Amino acid sequence: MGIIETHDLRFVYGKGTPFEKVALDGVSISIEQGDFIGVIGHTGSGKSTLVQLLNGLLRPASGQILLNGSDIWAKPKKIRNVRFEVGLVFQYPEYQLFEETVYKDIAFGPLNKGIKNKDELDRIIRTAAEFAGLKESLLEKSPFDLSGGEKRRAAIAGVIAMQPKVLILDEPTAGLDPRGRDRILDRIRAYREKTGSTVLLVSHSMEDIARVADRVLVMNHGRVEMFDVTKNIFRHGERLSEIGLRVPQVTQVFLELKHLGADVRTDVYTMDFAKGVALDFLSRHDATTEQPDRPPAENSSAGETAEGGEAQ
Numbered sequence: 303m304g305i306i307e308t309h310d311l312r313f314v315y316g317k318g319t320p321f322e323k324v325a326l327d328g329v330s331i332s333i334e335q336g337d338f339i340g341v342i343g344h345t346g347s348g349k350s351t352l353v354q355l356l357n358g359l360l361r362p363a364s365g366q367i368l369l370n371g372s373d374i375w376a377k378p379k380k381i382r383n384v385r386f387e388v389g390l391v392f393q394y395p396e397y398q399l400f401e402e403t404v405y406k407d408i409a410f411g412p413l414n415k416g417i418k419n420k421d422e423l424d425r426i427i428r429t430a431a432e433f434a435g436l437k438e439s440l441l442e443k444s445p446f447d448l449s450g451g452e453k454r455r456a457a458i459a460g461v462i463a464m465q466p467k468v469l470i471l472d473e474p475t476a477g478l479d480p481r482g483r484d485r486i487l488d489r490i491r492a493y494r495e496k497t498g499s500t501v502l503l504v505s506h507s508m509e510d511i512a513r514v515a516d517r518v519l520v521m522n523h524g525r526v527e528m529f530d531v532t533k534n535i536f537r538h539g540e541r542l543s544e545i546g547l548r549v550p551q552v553t554q555v556f557l558e559l560k561h562l563g564a565d566v567r568t569d570v571y572t573m574d575f576a577k578g579v580a581l582d583f584l585s586r587h588d589a590t591t592e593q594p595d596r597p598p599a600e601n602s603s604a605g606e607t608a609e610g611g612e613a614q
């Protein structure tokens with residue numbers, strides 16, 4: 303049994319109006335405890351709708367969402383508890399921030415979870431702010447006076463402060479500079495390792511997904527297109543581009559090489575792994591061009607080198 307399962311999930315915006323839009327249809331997935339899932343898909347494919355259903359912010363038109371085996375809508379009055387267990391950082395942080403100060407905003411979750419001790423609360427708030435890279439001096443400011451990147455960090459801190467068992471982040475690195483992006487991704491990975499939490503990361507950046515996800519969910523027009531371990535997903539470069547996605551640049555290079563007739567593998571999606579594969583290819587290429595009489599070293603140890611270089 304997965305920590306989260308969905309069965310035949312369907313969601314419709316503006317039902318019964320001229321603007322009716324089926325945003326999700328037939329979505330059945332199972333996510334295991336401790337998984338790090340990357341969620342990708344073209345704009346409007348239903349990613350944000352799906353994650354809002356998973357934390358009980360939206361209610362499905364039909365189908366079920368199970369959290370630890372229980373239907374989250376079995377007792378609608380208890381739906382708030384689901385939002386503490388499944389923490390969601392919104393795609394647009396301004397929808398998430400509403401208190402007078404950033405400090406109070408971050409305090410909201412832990413307070414509602416029942417943390418009353420002032421010192422403990424203060425420690426949780428400051429640790430969460432530090433996690434998100436939010437300067438202490440911003441804690442007393444109004445969330446509305448923050449820059450876009452700072453708002454995003456405040457929203458991340460607010461969710462981390464609840465210590466959710468399932469952490470969902472919808473485009474958390476949008477609007478951050480490359481250093482800020484790397485830092486947040488590293489922190490999310492560390493949070494998962496430390497707490498054993500399950501993480502879902504929605505991102506338009508294939509590079510980010512390739513770096514951190516164990517498994518990738520690909521959405522296409524409100525349906526699940528693929529859901530598999532990361533390296534299997536990036537083998538389908540052509541299909542991904544057909545549905546409006548781009549594989550990581552490094553994968554693209556190997557797909558092009560294959561297209562040009564080179565005997566290289568194409569399930570390459572991190573730079574470390576790419577180096578091993580490229581060196582393997584070059585050593586085989588040298589062997590065949592320098593000593594034309596000898597057959598190419600097909601069964602050399604190069605394959606193992608490539609596997610060994612794979613980054614997770």
Ligand SMILES: Nc1ncnc2c1ncn2[C@@H]1O[C@H](COP(=O)(O)OP(=O)(O)OP(=O)(O)O)[C@@H](O)[C@H]1O
Binds near residue numbers: 315
């Ligand atoms: N509040 C809403 N009212 C009506 N339609 C909506 C609403 N929110 C989303 N939609 C529609 O539902 C579909 C799925 O939207 P969703 O926001 O889930 O996509 P997404 O994959 O998150 O896109 P993006 O990558 O742009 O964030 C889209 O066709 C969108 O236009």
Ligand SMILES: [Mg+2]
Binds near residue numbers: 351393
């Ligand atoms: Mg979205």
